Amino acid sequence: AQSVAQPEDQVNVAEGNPLTVKCTYSVSGNPYLFWYVQYPNRGLQFLLKYITGDNLVKGSYGFEAEFNKSQTSFHLKKPSALVSDSALYFCAVSSASGGSYIPTFGRGTSLIVHP
Amino acid sequence: EADIYQTPRYLVIGTGKKITLECSQTMGHDKMYWYQQDPGMELHLIHYSYGVNSTEKGDLSSESTVSRIRTEHFPLTLESARPSHTSQYLCASSELLGMQFFGPGTRLTVL
Numbered sequence: 038a039q040s041v042a043q044p045e046d047q048v049n050v051a052e053g054n055p056l057t058v059k060c061t062y063s064v065s066g067n068p069y070l071f072w073y074v075q076y077p078n079r080g081l082q083f084l085l086k087y088i089t090g091d092n093l094v095k096g097s098y099g100f101e102a103e104f105n106k107s108q109t110s111f112h113l114k115k116p117s118a119l120v121s122d123s124a125l126y127f128c129a130v131s132s133a134s135g136g137s138y139i140p141t142f143g144r145g146t147s148l149i150v151h152p
Numbered sequence: 153e154a155d156i157y158q159t160p161r162y163l164v165i166g167t168g169k170k171i172t173l174e175c176s177q178t179m180g181h182d183k184m185y186w187y188q189q190d191p192g193m194e195l196h197l198i199h200y201s202y203g204v205n206s207t208e209k210g211d212l213s214s215e216s217t218v219s220r221i222r223t224e225h226f227p228l229t230l231e232s233a234r235p236s237h238t239s240q241y242l243c244a245s246s247e248l249l250g251m252q253f254f255g256p257g258t259r260l261t262v263l
Contacts, residue, residue, distance in 0.1 A: 069249050080242050080254035144194040
């Protein structure tokens, strides 16, 4: 079975400071990793993904994430946070297990960027 | 334009009513999903489909049913709505490797 852990329910950061939203995963075989963002009363929007290749993945809105196989982590980062980055962030993992590629989501982390 | 649509966006109904939440996508994706999400909370997978005539139950037990007669259409039906069904319902579709595209959601309130 595959699983995702987002250990922080909420992350607070000041505008202009770097931010990190943590994600660790457990999966059989090669992981396919994703970050999504959700603004209030909206569906989820794709931010970035890791399938294969470079461990550092760059995505939308200046976000990036680093795949660390030994630590089974895929933390989301941004060098300089904006107030508009305040939202709910979800990490997800899928794999070829059983041929299904059905994603498993973390519980979500609320990011609050203070002016 | 490739997109995924959900209707209605908001629905308030009385207990015992039958409702269908619509979801359509124009991207030609074989996989489609329904999630239930209380505001600001985690996603719960309730149904998914690998393609036409394929439907599977997800991790969260649900009294709803789904059908997949056409690739682009994946409606969810509640035969008799109850207040416990009050939630947001998100539809998604995906490519093979699981990257998903989400609709805007339907906010359901059952009185």
